[in-house]
Amino acid sequence: MKVTLLGVGGSAGMPQIGGPDGFGDWGRLDPAEPRNRRTRSSIVIETDDQQRLLVDTSPDVRLQLTSAGIGRIEAVLYTHPHSDHIAGLDEIRVLNRILGRAMPTYATAGCWADLRRRFEYVFKPFSGTYFTRPVLETIEIAAGETVPILGLDVKLLDQDHGYSRSLGLRVRNFAYCTDVVHLDEVALAALTGLDLFVVDCFFRTGKHPTHAGLEQVLAWVERLRPKRTILTHMGPDMDYQALRAVLPPEIEPGYDGMVVAL
Incomplete structure (x- = not known):
């Protein structure tokens, strides 16, 4: 199994729009470090x-897939319906053409309701001729389930995302927990014995209502003891x-295009 981190940035990416010269607001990031240029968070599990x-x-997603050399997708899963995680949905129409059929797509009932409201044209009847829009095979899932996807058993974790809920994923000894501020005991129990933990870490200091920070992630790592942790x-x-200068070697920031073999 292989995991590609397509993007590891927050909802505005890095650099954010703006900056003194109009070429981007880098915050406290060094623009000369290419791994600080970050697109919005997404992964591919192969x-x-x-x-x-x-x-x-x-x-x-279009630039992410072409930059990573990924030309075909067999299934899509949505963690939650926030714009930085769903706004590239229209690109699925090209993936439909490559696949030659409706895209098997997994989401919770609440996420499907949001997608239908925001992308109404996607859910109109399909004539079965040419993919001029995305065509989805809609598969409803729920936190707590273990769902077979492409031969993988994908365990779905319920996550507190502040004002909403999101899904975390565990596949074998890999877990992906983006957009989470708190993990309950059920989720933590499901995250023991990991080889790789890719986890939301939006900031170094302070508190955020919807995202974990470095202090929280370090506490999770101390409890769960994954072999390797990558921040997203x-x-x-x-x-x-x-x-990199302050984290132990088993914890590291991710970067766009990072590939991890498991």
Whole structure:
């Protein structure tokens, strides 16, 4: 199995729009470090037989897939319906053409309701001729379930995302927990014995109503003891080299295009 981190940035990406010269607001990040340039958070999980599950369709998904050399997706799963995780949904129409059929797509009932409201045209009857819009095979899932996807058993974790809920994923000894501020005892019990933990870490200091920070992530790592932890969904004070200088070797910031074999 292989995991590709397509994007590891927060909802505005890095750099954010703005800056004194109009070429981007880098916050406290060093613009000269290429790993500080971050698109919105998304991953691809590749199975042993090279089938690929795309987790979320960020606004940057076309550039992410082409930059990573990923030309085919066999299934899509949505963690939650926030714009930085769904706004690239229209790109699925090209993936439909490559796949030659409706895209198997997994989401909770609440997420499907939001997607139908915001992308009404996607859910109109399909004539079965040419993919001029995304065509989805809608599969409803729920936190607490273990769902077979492309031959993988995907365990779905309920996550507190502040004002809403999101899904975390565990596949074998890998877990992906983006957009989370708190993990309850049920979720923590499901995250023991990990080889790789990719986890939301938006900021180095302070508190945030919807995202975990470094202090919280370090506490989770202390309890769960994963072999390797990679930070994602990082904000404007999460400089790559500054983090590498203070974190232990088993914890590291991710970067766009990072590939981990498991």
